[in-house]
Amino acid sequence: MTSVNFANDLKELLTGQNVHVQLSVPQLVEAATSRKEAVLTREGAVKAETGKYTGRSPKDKYMVEEESSKNKVDWGNVNRPISSEVFEKLYAKVINHLKDKDALYVFKGFAGADHESRVPIQTINEYAWHNLFAHQLFIRPSAEELQTHEAEFTVVYAPTFQADPEVDGTASETFIIVSMEQGIILIGGTEYAGEMKKSIFSIMNYLLPEKGILPMHCSANVGPEGDVTLFFGLSGTGKTTLSADGNRKLIGDDEHGWSDNGVFNIEGGCYAKTINLSRENEPQIYDAIRFGSVLENVVVDSETRIPDYNDGSLTENTRAAYPMQAIDNIVDPSVAGHPKTIVFLTADAFGVLPPISKLTKEQAMYHFLSGYTSKLAGTERGITSPEATFSTCFGSPFLPLHATVYAEMLGKKIDEHGVQVFLVNTGWTGGVYGVGSRMKLSYTRTMVRAAMKGELNTIPTEKEAIFGFEIPTEVPGVPSEVLNPRHAWADKAAYDKKANELAQEFQENFKKFGTVAPEISVQGGPTQK
Incomplete structure (x- = not known):
């Protein structure tokens, strides 16, 4: 007792x-x-510093x-x-x-x-x-x-x-x-x-x-026809940028549940990163920081009280907290129907994943469990070249239950509601980081919007050899030569070598799931030549 x-x-x-x-x-x-x-900033936000700990412990x-x-x-x-x-x-x-x-x-x-x-x-x-x-x-x-x-x-x-x-x-x-x-x-x-x-x-x-109910670490928005899209992705993949769409209403930017009734926001506000924030690039976040908002570890001029969002001297993890109602284009209350589309975002610095590809249910479960993106050289101490990084279900630090509980729920809901799942690479094309170039945001937006509108459902696809993805042969408004990543590399043998290396990274990471998800691994994971 x-x-x-x-x-x-x-x-x-x-x-x-x-x-x-x-x-x-x-x-x-x-x-x-x-x-x-x-202290108060010029716009009336409350700015506090958190001392020794500027992030989670x-x-x-x-x-x-x-x-x-x-x-x-x-x-x-x-x-x-x-x-x-x-x-x-x-x-x-x-x-x-x-x-x-x-x-x-x-x-x-x-x-x-x-x-x-x-x-x-x-x-x-x-x-x-x-x-x-x-x-x-x-x-x-x-x-x-x-x-x-x-x-x-x-x-x-x-x-x-x-x-x-x-x-x-x-x-x-x-x-x-x-x-x-x-x-x-x-x-x-x-x-x-x-x-x-x-x-x-x-x-x-x-x-x-x-x-x-499936809890999800994702953002969500809804179109004029009630069509809901979920965006999963780790930091730096473009989740916030791509889910903020002037033609669609935001349900929430970080945490959601998916019940028998549809999708709902778990929170009543947003907790946005502010490092290098500008009105030009992220107007919704910039304009939401006003009276009553909370700024964490943002450097503020002691006299003018103007925040300097480019100053990361306290931490790169500068943050702003504000209510959903500080954003104009939202769903209020934050509930909507079942998703029509799911987008997994990754910023592949190895330049081998397609800019957009269609996933089977098994592939969706596999990549949900994998939660892949890459860290760039210089982003963390000791990283001198791009590294693969994995976060289970795109939120491993917050999962009390075994990851396969969430993956199996996702697979079931994909079947029940006929959801189309896409993997979108916002990272590099034509070569690895430092050789190739980053995928143009305008192309990514066009591809994501085409996926949400259902325009890719009838377009023919070609199968990628190593990961098994179905790549659309065309996307209106996007040059066809960028759709298949192998075609974008001048050295095809170098592409094959790097793609196989990344496939091995996926397979090695997936070993931690042991025998609990063998079917997902076989049917949804990559193969090697």
Whole structure:
């Protein structure tokens, strides 16, 4: 029997005179600036710095090993187990730490725009700007919904509390611990607000499959005819750019669920990268950063208060958080029908993947499990030439269950709804990075729009020899010579060699799935000459 009464401890904490519940955006802005947690930019955004940690701390993230979850969770480097005893002791320390604070801020809201499956959540924050972040990122309740709101999951966030690894059983002073049974997410030792967003996404990745809903790390938009498209892709592949289409409405830019009713956004806001942001290239994001938005680690001029989005001196991972309603062309509420098209985006720096190809269901499952793109030389310390990188289901850090659970759900839904799946390479053509050239964005947009309109469904295809892709022989508005990557290389033997090398990288990565997905590997994976 647990020695900690979680419900009573939370209730006691939240009845203190220092607790501020559901403050408005202006109130939170005032609190954050008056307490010197943050400053205002010229446009009225709140700018805060997160100190030592300017990104997630994956090695400090844990799940409590509990009776109900221990045989379901895919334990390992992503889902690190921690005992109930360690969690309880740390939780009690954090609660005592927060009781002594002169102010606490509580946000009550929801994860999931679908009313049938949404999860009531709340955040308890030591910092006002963290609470403002939660207010902008999660779904805000109506006054009527607030009256009956009972949180199923509570984020307890104490950035100024640091764990003692030798005493508390953690790897460092930082911890992000999820208890599914207690409905608690305990965060301490880091000021990076994105830990809240991704922890909530992780619990949704645990809960939704039990309801027959596929959680997805993707963006989604919908056309005038109600046709929905999903965009999966890792950083640098063009997901945000391609899903922002003036002729289509944005459902959401990062996290979605796919239920028997259709697609819905899990969030109520956007958490966009801002490094090198400009109005010319990304007008929707640029114009959304205004009063009430939150900027993380963006350098701001101390006198003019103008942000310098090109300055990455604090971190390359500069971010902006703002509500969906800050964007004009959206679906509100963020729900739509079943997808007609799925686009997997990759930026292949080896120049061997086609700019667009049609996938079978098995290939879709294979490439969903693979989650491939490439890192470029200079993007990370020690990388001197392009490297293949894989992130399972395009979101491996956030998957509590075994990856094949999500892949099998995807395959089933592709069958049920007759979805067309395309792999789109926004990377290099005509040679590897440094030799070839990057695929023109105008060509990629044209190909993606043709796929969404169904124009590629009747165009003849040719089969690529190594990966087995079906490549359209023509796309209106795109030169035919760029469609087959082998044709774009002057040295065909060099292309074959590089394509086989990449195929080997895929096959080596897929070995981690062992015998659980042999059919997917055989039917959906590459072969070699």
